[in-house]
Amino acid sequence: MIWAGYHVSRGSDHLSIAAQTNGFEHKFTFEWLRDHCRDPSVYDSDTHQRSISILDINPDVHPFKFQVIQGADDVLSITWNDGHVSTYDLKWLIRQSGQENRKQAFKSPIQRTPWNIPTLPQSSQTNTDFQEFMDSAKGVEKVIRSIREHGFAMVDGVEPTTKATKLTVERMVPVSQTIYGEMFELRNEEKEDVSDSSYSNVALGAHTDTTYYNEAFGLQIFHCLQPAARGGANILVDGFKIAELLKKANPDAYQFFRKTPLEAEYIHSRSEPQEHYYNVDYVFKHHPISDELEQFRFNVYDRAPHKMGLSEQRLFYRYYRELAALIVDETNVMRVQLHPGTVLFIDNWRVMHGRTGFQGQRIMSGCYVNRSDFISRAKVFDLA
Ligand SMILES: [Fe+2]
Structure with a gap:
């Protein structure tokens, strides 16, 4: 489905998100998405620490429905099969993608300039x-x-x-x-x-x-x-x-x-x-x-x-x-x-x-x- 310039589709165990600007697909398993839920009940946004264990997440978790909500920051909203709702800032989500830029994402943000x-x-x-x-x-x-x-x-x-x-x-x-x-x-x-x-x-x-x-x-x-x-x-x-x-x-x-x-x-x-x-x-x-x-x-x-x-x-x-x-x-x-x-x-x-x-x-x-x-x-x- 296409919302606000994003194409989001469902695979057997994952969602694919593509920004229409370049069409590159960023893929996240349902388990990854649920594990990275930023809801205050499971995550402290001040300290960036999780408050639940991986064993608290059902491995069979899957979306009941999902949609992109347009706004100042476009957000992906997922309602899970157990009724929990997770929302993700799409720009943030894409930055976490491992397909295209994992190596790039870890590069030093500043230029180290060797000298003699x-x-x-x-x-x-x-x-x-x-x-x-x-x-x-x-x-x-x-x-x-x-x-x-x-x-x-x-x-x-x-x-x-x-x-x-x-x-x-x-x-x-x-x-x-x-x-x-x-x-x-x-x-x-x-x-x-x-x-x-x-x-x-x-x-x-x-x-x-x-x-x-x-x-x-x-x-x-x-x-x-x-x-x-x-x-x-x-x-x-x-x-x-x-x-x-x-x-x-x-x-x-x-x-x-x-x-x-x-x-x-x-x-x-x-x-x-x-x-x-x-x-x-x-x-x-x-x-x-x-x-x-x-x-x-x-x-x-x-x-x-x-x-x-x-x-x-x-x-x-x-x-x-x-x-x-x-x-x-x-x-x-x-x-x-x-x-x-x-x-x-x-x-x-x-x-x-x-x-x-x-x-x-x-x-x-x-x-x-x-x-x-x-x-x-x-x-x-x-x-x-
Ligand atoms: Fe020394």
Whole structure:
């Protein structure tokens, strides 16, 4: 039947809906439609949570009648064989269709722009003033957009204290509670309860953090409270650019790191309680539906013994050297001399960080943010 520019027809166990503009048929089984009923008795439209179990739905459910009701938003109304009535915004319904655009529907809504030295983003794109960030939603949106597009952002004009750093981060997203506490202060001195190499003055090659976590932290935040007398620049390398370069130079190596999970671990043994984090995952992790690169994971320090067969070992070392060489190639390495007042947000699922060696005391304040918390905030602005 045709209503308001839609052709709706019934199959043995499904409805087909075609917008007359392109004639493409979007098909939904009766069970799918009933399961996606948006009636307040079965669904909370504020939280988008269902309030019934799948077992509450009769598998033999089928429409007694259906029609399109024209209005500001055209609506499909179905009266079911048990008397329940469901209504669906047709534009919403078509957006949920899996036939034409499932892969498309999961593509990132923003363009991720891989960079290296010749294509560094402008500071006008990546830097936001503290007052604008604190006072307007637009300021927050600008920071999130920069993190999503370029993998990092900076907020300038923050009071150089750990307290102000926390306040700045919490304007956007909650600070994560970790085994290092909430806020950390990295000083080049031996701390009794922390054995991590970050707490020294040696150079650290570019890496992503917490590869040993099942969900690596989403953001890493740094605020330099006291710069070193000499050296101590921060290093940033875009993992998405590295992915692009490796894929071009050696597609087999790219596929290897896409398909071969690597072991990572961190043992925290100098204090109680002791910890042993352990995880296996890919260097290049793609979205399960859109197939887009979603996460880059690289940390030479946190690798656990690789339990591989002989041929895998040979391939691993050949390809891992190639990957590591791209990461230290100066064309790909951005150096940032952080000053008190600038808070740096890094997408830990994409951009690697490191530092040059230094002399004198250097104090770096910072924290982590959960990936889920960050993506949730980005979604509010339609940036994830
Ligand atoms: Fe790190």
